[in-house]
Amino acid sequence: MTTETRGRWERPMWMKAWAAVIVALFAVGAYLGLVWSPPDVNQGNLIRIMYAHVSIAWIGFVAVGFTALFAALFLWRSKRMDDVRAVASAEMALLFSSLTIIGGMTYSRPTLNTFWTWDAKLTLTALMVALLVGYFIVRSLIDDPVRRGRVSAVVAIVVAASLPFNYLAAEWFRTLHPSRSISLDGSGVTMAPEMLMTLLFNTFVAGLVYAWFMVDRVRLGRLEAQLEAERQAHEAVPSTEGGVVRV
Amino acid sequence: MNDLYAVWLVARKDLLQESRSKAVTVATLFFSAVTLVVIAFAIGQDTRLLREAAMGALWVALAFASVISAAQSYQADLEDGAFDALLTTPVPRPAVYLGKLLANWAFMVVLGLVMLPVTIVLYGAEAGPHWPWLIPTIALGTLGFALIAVLYAGLTANLRARESLLPVLMFPVVVPILLAAVRASGALVGIGDLELATGWLLLLAGFDLVYVVLCTAIYHFVVEE
Numbered sequence: 489m490t491t492e493t494r495g496r497w498e499r500p501m502w503m504k505a506w507a508a509v510i511v512a513l514f515a516v517g518a519y520l521g522l523v524w525s526p527p528d529v530n531q532g533n534l535i536r537i538m539y540a541h542v543s544i545a546w547i548g549f550v551a552v553g554f555t556a557l558f559a560a561l562f563l564w565r566s567k568r569m570d571d572v573r574a575v576a577s578a579e580m581a582l583l584f585s586s587l588t589i590i591g592g593m594t595y596s597r598p599t600l601n602t603f604w605t606w607d608a609k610l611t612l613t614a615l616m617v618a619l620l621v622g623y624f625i626v627r628s629l630i631d632d633p634v635r636r637g638r639v640s641a642v643v644a645i646v647v648a649a650s651l652p653f654n655y656l657a658a659e660w661f662r663t664l665h666p667s668r669s670i671s672l673d674g675s676g677v678t679m680a681p682e683m684l685m686t687l688l689f690n691t692f693v694a695g696l697v698y699a700w701f702m703v704d705r706v707r708l709g710r711l712e713a714q715l716e717a718e719r720q721a722h723e724a725v726p727s728t729e730g731g732v733v734r735v
Numbered sequence: 736m737n738d739l740y741a742v743w744l745v746a747r748k749d750l751l752q753e754s755r756s757k758a759v760t761v762a763t764l765f766f767s768a769v770t771l772v773v774i775a776f777a778i779g780q781d782t783r784l785l786r787e788a789a790m791g792a793l794w795v796a797l798a799f800a801s802v803i804s805a806a807q808s809y810q811a812d813l814e815d816g817a818f819d820a821l822l823t824t825p826v827p828r829p830a831v832y833l834g835k836l837l838a839n840w841a842f843m844v845v846l847g848l849v850m851l852p853v854t855i856v857l858y859g860a861e862a863g864p865h866w867p868w869l870i871p872t873i874a875l876g877t878l879g880f881a882l883i884a885v886l887y888a889g890l891t892a893n894l895r896a897r898e899s900l901l902p903v904l905m906f907p908v909v910v911p912i913l914l915a916a917v918r919a920s921g922a923l924v925g926i927g928d929l930e931l932a933t934g935w936l937l938l939l940a941g942f943d944l945v946y947v948v949l950c951t952a953i954y955h956f957v958v959e960e
Contacts, residue, residue: 629895642953646887646953656911
């Protein structure tokens with residue numbers, strides 16, 4: 489391996505710095521959530537789970553939105569990098585929604601005395617995990633990169649479009665009546681300013697974590713695409729040594 | 736050639752093919768009936784419980800039947816490269832999708848209307864005064880199933896493990912359809928609550944509308960060679 493190729497593999501300096509900033513901000517967020525913010529009137533210290541849980545859940549939905557956005561871009565202009573970005577975001581969406589389910593179960597065991605409730609948002613997240621797993625299964629079954637990108641982009645768009653309906657259905661399912669008004673902000677629960685501030689700060693940090701992994705995964709995806717193209721070039725023309733094909 | 740006429744031709748081709756082979760008819764009819772019986776056995780002999788579960792069982796049976804119907808409609812086309820030949824004709828891709836959708840939907844509505852009285856008898860449910868509303872419920876619910884099933888069946892048609900893949904992909908997307916259809920028909924049988932059912936029917940209609948537009952628009956990415 490030459491120095492030139494090794495340089496390509498390495499994570500750039502600014503990303504390492506960014507990671508250090510995230511770790512520091514994460515510590516601040518943990519301090520705000522665990523020490524600085526007041527305990528809840530009803531739930532006491534259990535409310536502190538909420539800061540991690542809700543911020544991760546929000547970013548998980550943002551990640552699904554970005555997946556569908558990049559998928560649509562891929563269908564529109566057929567650039568391989570859009571597919572790489574869509575996958576990167578989908579992987580983060582799967583991670584964040586899985587964490588949301590774990591967080592939700594941790595949260596509902598002491599507060600509601602059960603691991604699983606058919607709560608609208610929890611049900612929606614569980615469906616989202618199932619939808620994202622389907623997305624990755626489809627990807628794993630197609631070898632041709634162009635067809636894989638196109639087919640999985642279709643799946644991603646259908647998934648994103650189904651989320652509002654899944655939300656409505658899950659919400660109405662729980663209340664048993666469809667005429668209830670819908671509020672996406674936690675059913676108008678009033679929150680102390682310190683609590684809201686802590687939640688927003690933790691969401692901001694979770695967003696930074698998402699963005700960091702997104703950038704890093706796209707970097708890896710670009711390398712994967714290059715490697716695949718180089719390998720194909722070698723197989724097609726075995727005589728040309730070290731022929732590098734850029735994508 | 737008019738595009739709407741092309742839609743009709745594709746639908747007619749699928750329905751004609753089915754009327755001659757009867758492969759899907761036999762499979763889905765008996766499959767749905769067996770599903771209904773199996774669920775009834777699983778629930779047990781409690782008549783009240785059976786009556787309450789009736790509409791849920793009906794829609795589970797219809798959901799599985801829609802998977803079989805959509806998968807089969809591509810299976811027959813893929814043999815001898817008939818589907819490729821269809822794509823080389825000057826028929827726009829959306830017309831192919833809408834044609835297949837129309838054929839599948841028509842088939843599913845008939846199946847639903849056959850299975851509805853079977854369910855009512857088998858589970859001891861009462862039709863009640865609002866029973867005519869069950870017909871639009873079946874129409875809207877099966878349209879929702881067919882929309883997703885036909886799109887995803889085209890997507891999985893030449894993949895490995897397509898038999899298990901199609902329901903895995905489709906069911907999480909149609910959860911709102913299943914839920915709304917079960918709730919709406921549950922509110923319509925027995926004494927009935929028309930107001931409650933209308934809310935769910937509107938959700939069904941909204942879902943169908945959004946997905947007709949979306950699936951028709953992105954279908955050509957699925958079948959493009």
